[in-house]
Amino acid sequence: MKNLLITGGSGGIGQGIVKKFIEEGYFVYVLDTDTVSSKALIETFGKDKCRVDNVSVIDAKALTDYAKSLGENFELNCLITCAGRALNDEWKPFEEQSLETVKNSIELNLIGHINVIHTFLPALKRAKGDKSILLISSINAESCFGLPSYSASKSGLYGFVNSTVKEFGACGIRINSLSPGTIITTATSAEPKNFASLLKGTALGRFATVKNVADTAFAICDTIDGITGQNIVVDAGQSKCH
DSSP: OOEEEEESTTSHHHHHHHHHHHHTTOEEEEEOSOHHHHHHHHHHHOTTTEEEEOOOTTOHHHHHHHHHHTOTTOOOSEEEEOOOOOOGGGGSOGGGSOHHHHHHHHIIIIIHHHHHHHHHHHHHHHSOSOEEEEEEOOGGGTSOOSOHHHHHHHHHHHHHHHHHHHHHHTTTEEEEEEEEOOOOOHHHHTSSOOHHHHHHTOSSSSOOOHHHHHHHHHIIIIIOTTOOSOEEEESTTHHHHO
16 A cells, blocks of 8 residues: 655645545545644544644654654655645735744745655655655745745745755655645635636636645646656646736
């Protein structure tokens, strides 16, 4: 059985990815700080299909301790970094945001991803066959949707992919990013967005879905093993028509 480790697996997109990989026969390790949603994951899929732990991606020591708990022979076939969000204060005009907000957003949405990859790279190296890292970015890195700190973080993920593709490739590890557009989930529905206006800015007249993202994530990580160093956009044409 292949192993996937995903951060942010209890969120809307994360749950979709967890479901897809379990359906395809993976055992899924989920790291998330949302204990309520994490409990629901276990109730839905069972402990024989996934393991869920409360670990923050910005806590380097907690990540290291968790990795040690898996054992020195633990092998990881796929790593997906999905944890992150725009912070509440980021919806204010940029000049009204504190530098603490900027720092916290970059720590969560960029450094957190890098922390996770740094921690679990040895487990990826130990696995045989095709191995893959996928960073969940956003079309905020592609076009003008505001949220400067969040968007800068998501753009930074592209830079990380581009700068590591050769080094990781030498170890048989592929690395890519996936940039969803507006995806309707419980969390995004509560955000202060003009959804009617955003919908008009899609090429297909609809938003991309959680299933669209999950299916694409699985294809990039498992089915199509010739892709590395790329960013795949799943947005129903939103970033092209905005």
